[in-house]
Amino acid sequence: MTLFDKFLRIRELGIFSIIVVFVIVAAIIDPRFMTLDSWRAVFLAIPLILVMAMGQMMVIICRHVDISIGSILAFSAIVIGLLYIQFPGLSLWLSLVITAFVGLVMGLINGFIVTRFNVHSIIVTLGTLSLYRGLVFIVSGGRQIDRNDIPEHVVSFSQTSFLFSIPGILIFSAIIVVITHLVMRHSVLGREIYATGSNPVAAHLKGINVTKVTLFCFGICGMLAGVAGLFYASRFGxxxxxxxGVGIEFIVIAGVIIGGTSITGGSGSVLGTFLGILLLGIINVALPVLNIPGEFQKAIYGLIIVIALALDQLIIYRMKKLSGGLNA
Amino acid sequence: MLKQISIYLSENPTLRYWIVRPEWVAVILLIISIISSIQLSPFFADLAFIMDSATPYVEYGLIAIILTLIIISGEIDLSIASMIALTAVIFGTAYNAGIGMPMSIVIALLSGTLCGLFNGILVTKLQIPSIILTIGTLTLYRGIAQSLASDFSLGGYPSWFIGIDYRYVGIVPIPVIIFTVFAIVVGFFLSSTIYGKQLYLIGTNPQTAKYSGIKVDRVKLLLFTLSGLVCGIAGVLTTSRLAVARFNMATGAELEIVLMVMLGGTYIFGGRGNIFGTFIAFWIVVILRAGLNVARIKIESQLTILGAMLIIAIILTNYIYSKSQK
Amino acid sequence: MDLNTNNIGKTFSGVNVLRNVDFDLKPGEVHALVGENGAGKSTFVKILSGVYTPTEGSIFLDDKKVNITSPILAQKNGVSLIHQEPQSFSHLSVAENIFMGHMEGSNFSRVKWQDINNKSNEILESIGLKIDPKKVMEGLSIADQQMIEIAGALSKNSKVLIMDEPTSPLTPNEVGKLFDIVNKLKSNGMAIIFISHRLEEIRQISDRVTIFRDGDLITTKNINEVSNEEIIKFMIGRNIEETEVKENQFIKNDEYILNVKNLSLSKKFNDISFNLKKGEILGFAGLVGAGRTEVAKSIFGAEKFDEGEIIYNGESIINNSPNEAINNGFAYVPEDRKQMGIFGSVAVEDNVTSAIPKNISNSIGLINSKTVSKMTNDYINKFNIILTSGRQLIEELSGGNQQKCIISKWLLSKPKVLILDEPTRGVDVGVKSEMYEIINKLAEEGTAIILISSELPEILSLSHRIIVMREGKITKILNNKEATQENIMRYAIN
Incomplete structure (x- = not known):
């Protein structure tokens, strides 16, 4: 095994070096990038994406993709917004429970269709992407939830908190990231998720309930997208x-994939996903600093996805070749 | 009774071949939707109204026909809507740069072809599953369109170019004629030529196809490239219809295009399906959309119905094929 | 643990594939199951391990009747199946592979890493394997993966171990290691069912042998009380016929159609040289994994080769793809019929004509469906293919009839060199002899044939010469006259 192969294997290290190089280059081109304001912007931008990425990562590890998360986010945000109009005093905790539940149900619907009818999850969630988006319009009657509809205590959730005035969504997303890490890395169910993605047939033979595992991943993915809906309402007002939430699924998927989660399932880590999202966040903030128009953001993300996919395939190819199992 | 029928059919494969086909579902759906829409509004008894309603969907219909071929051969292309937008924006940019209409059209078609080729190369050479890859290029192509056009509408075309949907032959708008002729030509190609037959073989079992001397990768590469080219044509047609090109045109069109193919009974796992089904499904989508508009259901709310139909269409098609196989 | 079965039978869609099996297995014994393909031994072990449920009969463990309806239930009852191709999780650690599916605790409890690593270490050491349990599975050899699967069965306190052709993907050296482990387990009181096609191995490792034929359990014998010839006799139900020495008019000529010189492909085969005459049937014998299929694929252009030369009709050629090979007059009937041979949900006639696009269409590609039907019907009649019509889907035919269709497909391409890879696998005895007639006739007509087969009687009765391969190398080229099962096996095994 060459050094190159080892490097390919530890993907977190690879993405971390890219981040370091990128930051150094950006800082040299324009020192403004290293100000506290820039970094505050980075860390305000990522919680929303990061929370969704945790769920998406779980889904991708068990060999599926959920592209309906943007619509789930919108639906839960609309629901909670409409509730705020009725009950401005709705507490933050209750809001969290409600949005999580709404997302959970929508995620479970995705999971149910995928597991019950055995259709590729991208096609299924392409359907529910529209279905849920349509529901958003039906429920809201096309009306926007405005800044003054959202209570102050919800808005302040994304601005400050009791802890050194660190924004609440940042703390909350950090908690979700840590929990996801513990579940995926150290719990029995987490390891079963990896096993299911790595080899579904073997997982079934070993007595793992593949349907249950898949439903769990879709459910959590939907739930976190629902929570992200609350984040959205809080942050954007x-x-x-x-x-x-339109198109946000591609940013999330981009982050997960460049974070080293393989689309063929079975591998990926919370640290990698975090670094992937961090890189996207830094790029997002760096673009204006580097005088690159914001319109280029989507193209850059798209390019990153395609490169990451190609790299992923290259790694699989090299690993197979190393173990001598390559059959043309 | 049902059992007897199924036994009888399994003994008569030719008969079964004609009877147990998901496109009959599409035909029945079409009849139902025509009848119920006529109940809804007398407009629908007027062929000219339906023809006019069809023009905005012709671009999608053209792509749906190529996508049918791609899905039959076991792949999928989800970057289609982004390619429409990108080619349209490139067309608009080129024309506004003053290089003349013919050259602008050539450049648009060429750029579509290149986008498709890029998809095809990554799918066949790097063996990236097309369903995942085209999710990536979907973002990439749309992103490039946005980088090029920003939030501007690229317009300023000569009047002869604008409004292809208002040119008629009799009561039939020209785009509908283009679509119908295209459907017939591709349908004939798929059903009657050896190349069409090979698409089914590739989709049924790519390994066996390779061992039978079929150039699987080359065929797939060609299909993806063709998909790009047709998206280029659709991009130019859309620009003619709307008189402007924007980076966000045809947003979400992949849903309707995939829906047309799926409603038409093409099997999502490849190897089965035909153009007739897609052609019928095109009209279902047209009538459904027109019906929902007449019923004053908001465009955005209609998404719910389209999304649900996509899922139901896939489940139904899978069910019918699983029955016809055993 | 004692395992007994009483009157086990299994019916698949009306076809009785297993009848009245009374079988017993004792702790501390290795019990071999042998039989030709389709004899019922695989169905039987799948019933024991819960993959299938029997249509009739019952299973007893320590004289207690048990209902085994799923693999999980079988494992809970102490019966574990070791798959021929190890089913492992390449992204996970060795210890996780061993304990996956039965880790302690509920869904959200923490995995006791220390615990499972230590236990894995113990189990691996007990079977004499030195692998770090924390190592990631990816990159381990098939043999190691198989051992880890055995370790998984041990971690579940299995008392009955069923090994389905465990040795076929292994090198001889690895087989030795596996047998050491099997012996160790046996001395600890494990009851082991061992399936293999290699009589030498069975003789070496097992205590008793049970022979299956056509869905019946024929007999169970102590291995010491039965000779190889007798086992074979039970397996095929008749004496081995003295194979006649074959000759045909072409063989007397020296018309070489194919010369293969020093063909090599890294990790697959090395320095393969042979030549082939018109009308000759050249047998390729050897164990599974000896590299025969890979050589065939390289000649056919489905895989590349690193070095060497192929001379065809006096000219050096390289088939870059199956397409080029077919145009050059090669044909290849692959061993894996379902994966590479048939288009399952496609009509028979489209299958049969799939390799000759130019013959069934005109210059612009229009298909002439009359030609398609006629060509197909010719072969349906000629080979007596049983179906309702040419439009029937090929996946609805029996294995033997599917194989006849595939051979028809390749004969339509009028090959000069026909490569047959395990042409009679999964085909019943009647079709088999029809197939032999077809192959012989083709050779009489001048087609050069490469016949890869793992069934020695088949190779012996059909081939003019026999090439024996082992671990990617040619170990011997035998003439029909000097070849016997024994000396082929001698060169095929170490």
Missing amino acids: YVNPGVT
């Missing part, structure tokens, strides 16, 4: 049926 509005919810628009036609704008909120």
Whole structure:
């Protein structure tokens, strides 16, 4: 095994070095990038994406993809926004429970269709992507939830907290990341998720309930997208049926894939996903600093996805070749 | 009774071949939707109204026909809507740069072809599953379109170019004629030529196809490239219809295009399906959309119905094929 | 643990594949199951391990009747199946592979890493394997993966171990290691069922042998009380016929159609040289994994080769793809019929004509469906293929009829060199003899045939010459006259 192969294997290290190089280059080009404001922007931008990425990572590890998360986010945001209009005093904790539940149900619907009818999850969630988005319009009647509809205590969730005034969503997303890490790395169920993605046939033979594991991943993915809906309402102060969450699934998927989660299932880590999202966040903030128009963001993300996919395939190819199991 | 029928059918494969086909579901759906829409509004008894309603979907229909071929051969292309937008934006940019209409069209078609080729190369050479890859290029192509056009609408075309949907032959708009002729030509190609037959073989079992001397990778590469080219054509047609090109045009169109193919009974795992089904499904989508509009259901809310239909169509098609196989 | 079965039978969609099996297995014994393909031994072990449920009869463990309806239930009852191709999780650690599916605790409890690593270490050491349990599975050899699967069975306190052709993917050296482990387990009181096609191995490792034929358990014997010839006799139900020495008019000529010189492909085969005459049937014998299929694929252009030369009709050629090979007059009937041979949900006639696109279409590619039907019907009649019509889906035919269709497909391409890879695998005895007639006739007509087969009687009765391969190398080229099962096996095994 060459050094190159080892490097390929430890993907977290690879992405970390890319981040370091990128930051250094950006800082040299424009020192403004290293100010506290820039980094505050980075860490305000990522919690929303990061939370969704945790769920998406679980789904991708067990060999599926959920592209309906943007619509789930929008639906839960609209639901909670409409509730705020009725009950402005709704507590943050209850809001969290409600959005989580809404997302959970939608995720479970995805999981149910995928496991019951054995259709590729991308096609299924392409359907529910529209279905849920349509529901957003039906429920809201096309009306936007405005800044003054959202209570102050919810808005402040994304601005400050009791802890050194660190924004609440940042703390909360950090907690979710840590829990996801513990579940995926150290719990029995987490290891069963990896096993299912690594070899579903073997997982079934070993007595793992593959359907249950898959449903769990889709359920959690939906739940976290639902929670992200609350984050959205809190951070942006509005919810628009036609704008909120549109296309966000591709940013999330990009982050997960460049974080080293293999689309063929069975591998990926919370640390890698975090670094992947961090890189996207840094790029996002660095673009204006580097005088690159914001319109280029999507193209850059798209390019990153394609490169990451190609790299992933290259790694699989090299690993097979090393173990001598390559059959053309 | 059902059992007897199924035994009888399994003894008569030719008969079964004609009877147990998911496109009959599409035909029945079409009849139901025509009848119920006529109940809804007398407009629908007017062929000219339906023809006019069809024009905005012709671009999707053209792509759905190529996508049918791709899905039959066991792959999928989800970057289609982004390719429409990208080619349209490239077309608009080129024209506004003053290089003339013919050259602009050539450049648009060429860029579509290149996008498709890029998909094809990554799928066949790097063996990246197309369903995942085209999710990536979907973002990439749309992103490039956005980088090129920003939030501007690229317009300023000569009047003869604008409004292809308002040119008629009799009561039939020209785009509908283009779509119908294209469907017939590709349908004939798929059903009657050896190349069409080989698409089914590739989709049924790519390994056996390779061992039978079929150039599987080359065929797939060609299909993806063709998909790009047709998206280029669709991009130019859309620009003509809307008189402007924007980076966010045809957003979410992959849903409707995939829906047309799936409703038409093409098997998501490859090897089965035909153009007739897709052609019928095109009209279902047209009538459904027109019906929902007449019923004053908001465009955005219609997404719910389209999304649900996609899922139901796939489940139903899978069910019918699983029955016809055993 | 004692395992007994009483009157076990299994019916698949009306076809009785297993009848009245009364079988017993004692602790501390290795019990071999032998039989030709389709004899019922695989079905039987799948019933024991819970993959299938029997249509009739019952299973007893220590004289207690048990209902084994799933693999999990079988494992809970102490019966574990070791798969021929190890089913492992390549991304996970060795210890996780061993304990996956039965780790302690509920869904969200913490995996006791220390605990499972230590236990894995103990188990691995007990079977004499030195692998770090924390190592990631990816990159381990098939043999190691198999041992880890055995370790998994031990971690579940299995009392009955069923090994389905465990040795076929292994090198001889690895087989030795496996047998050491089997012996160790046996002395600890494990009851082991061992399936193999290699009589030498069975003789070496097992205490008793049970022979299956056509869904019946024929007999159970102590291994010391039965000779190889007798076992074979029970397996095929008749004496081995003295194979006639074959000759045909072409063989007397010296018309070489194919010369293969020093063909090599890294990790697959090395320095393969042979030549082939018109009308000759050249047998390729050897164990599974000896590299015969890989050589065939390289000649056919489905895989590349690193070095060497192929001379065809006096000219050096390289088939870069199956397409080129077919145009050059090669044909290849692959061993894996389902994966590479048939288009399952496609009509028979489209299958049969799939390799000759130019013959069934005109210059612009229009298909002439009359030609398609006629060509197909010719072969349906000629080979007596049983079906309702040419439009029937090929996956609905029996294995033997499918194989006849595939051979028809390749004969339509009028090959000069026909490569047959395990052409009679999974085919019943009647079709088999029809197939032999076809192959002989083709050779009489001048087709050069490469016949890869793991069934020695088949190779012996059909081939003019026999090439024996072992671990990617040619170990011997035998003439029909000097070849016997024994000396082929001698060169095929170490």
